[in-house]
Amino acid sequence: MHNATPGAGARGALTPGTLALVLGVLLVQLSFLLSYIGSFHAPDPQGIPIAAVAPQKAADRLDRLPGDPLSVTVVEDEHTARERIRERKAEGAYLMNPRGSRDTLLVASGAGGPQAQALRKVGERVAADQGRQLKVVDVAPSGEQDHESLTAFYLIVGWLVGGYLLASLMGVLAGTRPARPGLAGLRLAGAAGYAVLSGLGGAIIVDPVLHALPGHFVALWWVGALLVFGTAACTLALEAFLGVVGIGVAVLIFVVLGNPSAGGAFQQHLIPSFWRAIGDWIPTGAGTTAVRNIVYFSGNALGTPLLVLGGWALAGVVLLLVGSLRRRERGLTLPL
Structure with a gap:
């Protein structure tokens, strides 16, 4: 009976591709630390x-x-x-x-x-x-159940997580690149249905359940749906071009860069200039601003945040359809 060489399995697992993915995870982790600590360690009013x-x-x-x-x-x-x-x-x-x-x-x-x-x-x-x-x-106080006006930010983060987790699950189950535009359209349709339900669920939680952001149920529902769909579509598009690495890039954009710059824990004019410059143009920040403007400022100044959210959604749709026209990735996939 042939005996396997000791350590052969371990050496086989440590392929260049595996090592590259581990290095990528480490870089995302360190970027997370740098982004959060860099933006929050010394809040200071600026302009x-x-x-x-x-x-x-x-x-x-x-x-x-x-x-x-x-x-x-x-x-x-x-x-x-x-x-x-x-x-x-x-x-x-x-x-x-x-x-x-x-x-x-x-x-x-x-x-x-x-x-x-x-x-x-x-x-x-x-x-x-x-x-x-x-x-x-x-003159515009946060609600009694919305300490420091943080609910908007955590609501947006919850919706974002759902969007990119859905896209990640689709990539794991069905392959990161759909074989043709028709299958890409099916994924987008699934993401749209999920986004409507996710937006509805979030609005239910913050309004009739917790009363954290009461009185704006329908508006919050559809802001959430747009945000979740855009996040999912962009993550699917990144997967179509970059494979599993696209999931990491989505986390880098929406979480590592998006969360500290969103104006949640510390607002735009309290954080360093880099995060202040990018916050309004990432869905995390645009969504947080949109929710606060709906709830506390009579829906004023919604144009730019909604255009940003819509722009990300449109970009995700177009890029996913383009990515589905490229050569199909190797390996077994399931049509989803």
Whole structure:
């Protein structure tokens, strides 16, 4: 009876392809650590856009504070300042009282609790330096069941995970590249059906079940459906071109880069410039912004987030169909 050479099985398993995949996993893991710690380890306000009802000289002082925490636009009155916040053109407002010693700071914790807290600290420091008092008014507060306005971010993350896990499962079961456009269309149809159910489930959880984001059921449902479909379609497209590596690239985009830049735990103007620059253009950030704008800002400023989500979905559809026209990958696959 022939005896196998000791260690032959282990050597056979350590193929160049296996080692490359292990190295890829390590790089994704280290990128995850670098991205999260790099964006969150030292949050600092940078150019937070605010409206100011104040003389021009006083507004200029606000605009030139050490470290440039604020970007100030002078407006005529409190009503205009509130409108700019509601329309998402400003994150807060500083109202100087020319007939007294008590100013007012308007914040919007619905856009993110840490950002509202950062504005409060800056405002209190400014008032103290001028020997004045400060009243803080939250004009768009986060809900009682939505601490620090974090629910939107976690809702989006949950939807994203479902989208790329569905695409990953399709790739594992049926091969990463569909044999022809018709089969690619079947995968997209399956992803669309799943996205509708996933969006519905998420809306049910945050509205009638947990009451975290009540009163916007239908809008949240369809934002979720668009997000899940776009994530799934893009992951399927990446698989069609890159094979199993495409799953890792999807995780890199949607999680490693997308989560820290989304404005969830710390908002856009509290994180370093790289993450601030990319956040609005990744589905994680666009989705988080869309949900917050629906719930806390009367649906204002939804155009850009929805265009971003729609753009990713369209890109995924087109690229998957193109990828299905390329030479079929080797190996046994199942038609899905």
